[in-house]
Amino acid sequence: MVELTPIKKIKENFPDKIEETWQKSSRRTYVTVKKDAVKDIVSYLMKNLGARFIIITALDTRKGIEMLYHFSFDQRGCILSIRTFVPMPLPEIESIAQIISGAEYIEREIHDLLGVNFKNHPNLKRFILADDWPEGLYPLRREHKCQFPYRTVEEQNLFRQEILKKEEQ
């Protein structure tokens, strides 16, 4: 399999930041990088190589929160995924919303669902979970043994009565 130009270029420019490269097929490549280099590499991909940002996947693994930044090179028809691990228990990573405006909402979503703190994010408010969702309960984390849904029928009846009371007042 021929090594793709974008991968070569990343390797040349960030030699000490790349931990592993895995080319699954001619259209799919996964590159594992160090956490602190993500922002630079993303910026390089967008500005110099003309990649299109697709989305970030975050998942809870034993090594920490695994973050995958998916990029598409539409002209070549290949997808490049930048993988990095954010150590627990206080996951924190540099935000890329300053470079790519389109990444703002997915970072807010990951903050909601997995509790990753994005440094220098312009507006890290709650986005996808309910207004009254308890703080510190991250539904996509695997360590949580809590029962879902977090409200039973009785509790929700109480909740409903409270709302009705509030409205009457």
Add this chain to the structure above:
Amino acid sequence: MRTTIPIGPYHPLLEEPELFRVVVEGERIVDIDWRTSWNHRGIEKIAESKTYEQALFLVERICGICSTSHPIAFCNAVEDLADIEIPDRAKYIRTIVAELERIHSHLLWLGLAGHYIGYHTVWMWAWRYREPICELFEIISGNRQSYAMMKIGGVRQDIKEETIPIIMKTINELEPKIHMFADAILDDPVMLARLRNVGKLSKEDAINWCTVGPVARSAGVDIDIRRDYPYASYDRVEWKVITQVDGDVLAVAVVRLLEILESIKIIRQCLEKMPPGPLQVEVPEIPVGEGIGVEEAPRGECFHYVQSDGTNCPYRLKIRAPSYVNIPCFRSRFIGERISDILLILASVDPCYCCTNRTIKIDNGKVKSTMTDKDLLELSWKETEQLREHYKGYPGGGLLE
């Protein structure tokens, strides 16, 4: 002075609950924030407790309109993960179903767009022409929406020989109507005045906000997953990617209208070329690994990422629907526009001409004459002329010229 206007979560014009907080200064929009949660059902978490076969039904219910795009993207992801090559006939059937869905979705959008600007005739027309497509789906799969046609390693149901002429007949009947539709919308000075230069999206913004699908293509970004990442049988048929340069509401409408015609072309070729053969291959055990599947849904690129730990349930499923990246670009589209343009509401006071076949003109309670199409058209032209005269002096009135 700044005022915040909430639009939603339950707004008469929004089908789904969503909240846009619009900050305005007078009439002009200065900021817009998007909040969603009302429809958050936790599908990514539920998928982790379902087997691959069950997850297919789950992803079908992400969105009712794109109810075959998500399954195709999910199948693409699992097939990428397990290196499955699907049979030729299945590829063609996937293409046909996906393109029929594109037609029905684009017509639905056009109808809703007409509804938003108060042009109910367009709404009723578009949905009337969409109905035969829904009936086709009922013939092919047994359900009008949520067709459950896809399966990992192929398709679940065949398109039978006796169904092919019905599909051909339907799309042949549809084609002149789409032409008529395109002419009716693009020749209408009122529609042009309302849609042109509204909500402009520049090419740089389109790239920076990572937009996909018709929104990106209307701004001149030449991307189409069907061409760039060929799946199903798109690399075996002749078609072209529709792009526009303006990036305004009109350009989006044009892209969608022309895409319907391309879809008709694709379906016709697929029905002719479809080879006989098996519908599905046997699926091996899903190995440990990860797979990415992309698909061009009617609204843009649909992205699925599947990670497997070797069990029969996905370890992680990440879904990125096209609207997720298309909605945030509102930020750049609407800042500087008027409030009324957010949902093109104000167009409802624009005149629209009655497109029923004929009306009976009643004068002093007694039937005087029956108006034909031509009379009605003349009447509406007269009205448009009057409007032109009336708005001559106003700023923006020149748009009607």
Add this chain to the structure above:
Amino acid sequence: MSDNHKLTDMSRWGLKKSPWAFHLSTGSCNNCDIELLDALTPRFDVERFGILLVGSPRHADILFVTGIVTVQALPRLIHVYNQIAKPCLVIALGTCACTGGIFDGSYHQIGPVDKIIPVDVYIPGCPPKPEAIISGVVKALAKI
């Protein structure tokens, strides 16, 4: 009628003629919403019977609820239900609204509609066909 509202002849007469509907999506996948709108368009055209979708719950006689009730939508559902002039009919449209369907057990849901507000008619199906929706409305009106 499910609620403790006594039906007088007057209100019965008022409900039966030209019922106006309000549509509320509490976490649906859009399928049922589309089919509901479809019933209004030329092929089925329920408007000829005076059935109309209205923009405000205060004008409505029928409340269509689609989709499983998510945590975020719950207070809004109760709020909208309280705003509707009683007596009113509540129709749970689609499998998710009736039983929870495939989304049952998710972390961000409360349950099907009838756990929160009383429901008069259930229209199952994923999505129910427009014919089924019309038939459901007819059955609801027959209940009055």
